Amino acid sequence: MRPRRLTFTALWFSLLALSLTACSEPIEFQRARLDNGLDIIVIPHHRAPTLTHMLWYRIGGADEPAGQSGIAHLFEHLMFKATETRPAGAFSKTVAAMGGQDNAMTLPDLTAYFQRIPKQHLSQVMAMEADRMVHLQLTQDDFDTERDVVLEERSMRVDQRPERRAHETIMQKLYGEHPYAIPTIGWRQEVETMPYAAARDFYKAYYAPDNALLLVVGDTTLAEVRALAQQHFGAIPASGATRPSRPQLTFGPQPTAPQTSDTLTFSEPQLQQYIWQRTYRVEPRSAANRRQVAALAIAIDLLGGDSNSLLYSDLIRKNAVAQTINADLSYYQKDAGEVSLYATVASREALARLDDVVDGTITRLAAGAFSDADMSRSARKLAASFLYQQDGQASMAFSYGLALAMGLDEQVIMNWAKDLEAVSRADILRAISENLVITQSITAHLGPDL
């Protein structure tokens, strides 16, 4: 129901976590590239006479000039304004009139525009998408209005929500000098004072065919999509655009550092409960670490993936120290994956005990406190949930598109079930020691009176 233009932040972790849960049935990825560098991927899916059409630009919230946080997302809003041949709002209106839905989202590394449409309208949406890649007519008025809308969006998503405000601070600490420390929706003050020129410069620098991936999932073929893409995008010249360079993140154990997690405390009178959370940054997913990622996925599921997990058992079934727990592994960023642990507790006293209890559980996991049956149950469950995900056209477009646009080889997705099956006990123990590195985590305590 909530209207669109989404900024992907913490809220989306769980959704995106699904994206690592890859396949057991063969999915087909068909690839092509235009001469101007536009990458094309088609995933045929013939359940309904509909398509999900997505254009992923390889630019996002982590690529912004200093002092202009939020420009990638604010600019995404402006993409719905006038072009040389279409008035403001015409894009969405046209899509609606064809019985389609459209929206967009900004992530740390990517900006995606998408339409879900009856299949006969593919050419028309592609024409409009190509049109706004180069012919947007920005105006100061549109910029000012949309900046206000984004500030309202920020209020709604972050400033009204104490746990989201805390999340921003946690990310700052976790990523330090790396731009993942900066929220994609932007710091309020930098959005408020954003100059109009920033939008123009951003558009010119990064919106080009050789900086984009066109993904179509649904009732179509590569031949059809390639021909239409050539027709609509073919004449747009390549720009040579690349994203700005970033500091390198390091991963893995650091024996010299003090072996503790930095802990932040947030006292927010609006909170009605106590929250304990910890986020680790882990090595990003790639073709080179397939097996490790599969092992880590099983490890995190064993740790806190469901009510069969060790954390659920230790914190809820045995001790009733927590009310809810959750553990997630997600790869929604190019330069780092994240493991998030989250628990809600009913009292300040319980919150104070949680560091020790969770650390004890992780120590048990690292010592191999799980049976072979537990391991293969997790692997089977993860493989099944991947299969369920293929049940939906849009869900495939979102999660596979995200991985592919970050540059992940489709073989990694296609072989996921095999990789899960091949994981050994030793793989899991290694994945835990190499990824759940306490010095690369931030722990937070939230409550109304801390």
Next chain:
Amino acid sequence: MRFIVTCLIMLAVSGPAFAFLKIENVESPQAHVSAWLVEDTSLPIVTIHLAWRGGAASDPEGKSGLTSLLASLMNEGAGKLESARFQEAMADIGLQFGFEAETDRLSATIRFLKTYRDETEDLLADAFAQPRFDDEAIARMKSELNAILAYNKQSPGKIAREAWFARAFPNHPYGRPTNGRSEDIVDLTRQDLVAHYANLVARDNLYVSAVGDISPQQLAAFLDRVLGALPARTRVAAAPAQQPTAAQVVIQPWQGPQSEVVFGLPGLPVADNDFFSAYVMNYILGGGGFSSRLMQELREKRGLTYGVYSYLSDLSGAPLWLGQFASQKDKVNEGLDLVRGEMRKMRDTPPSEEELAAAKTYLIGSYALRFDSGMSIAQQMINVQWMGWSRQYFETRAQKINAVTAADVQRLAQRLLRPEAMLVQIVGQPLDRGTD
């Protein structure tokens, strides 16, 4: 392929393709549970959706939260399997099985791999015939429910909706929060759960749909096996009809940059002959994402909000027209004035033919998007059964929408949209003064 692009005549009238489904009606031979099935062998999985009339509104007086608690316990142990063993057995076969309580509806979703159909039947037959409701699990689920209540109290949008319903239905089940009140939840007992399960989860208030790699015969056997032990008749009554409280603006304080605004009026039941006229009218006013008049006025022209929308709600005892937006404190009344103004405009002037045509092509064409996954097809089939319509609905829906005229839209606006009678709930601290 279970979709066929069809109906040239309709295409001529409405533009986009209109897809329909090959739905089979399946009735199980022993328990006489009937279901709508779309057989689809493209993936080796099956999705089954179940829905019972009687949700949180059927919680007995003083026992709010009972249906929600019941829903959370339905996969927490059955037969010989205590909670942890039952959950392991589910995960072992990749079975997803969970319940959800809404105001008027208790529903269950089952997703399984076709290879494990027998194992799924075994496990679910126990879940329905012998749910355990162990004290240990009850305590755990109460604690989880309390965490949900606390979480919701941190969200001004949820607070505003709940406050609106509390104000609109002061002495009626619809005025209670769906997840219950913590002071009631603490006293709920195993006996309460056993009695409520026996009263609510029956066969005559049940709707079933299935999508996936399962034949009609297999589905019929599945339903007999899994649901055969349910009582024939439900013993919960539908919520009594009730008009919502009218003509008030209520402010509840909240510290934060924005205020949340929920507004609403009586709507009309889906059985009403004018329902589709109201549906089109609402789409034009506030239902249509970016193209709606409210979105244009509040967001696109003025940047007052990130989103504003309105919708028709089909509560059986109180059909409603509801809307919501959030805005900076000094813009709340300006936004509310604009909402009232657009309601009046809708009453005073019929929509243009272009606007009406755009609404129709969207409402007809976008329907196909709701059928792009097995899960959503199953949900759509439940919704259509729930409204009391036949399988023909998928074919006649477009005609009903196409038949709506600009005069119908205006007539429905005059019938429903009464800005002066609106109940408005604000959560926040509005600072500006409105003109109303």
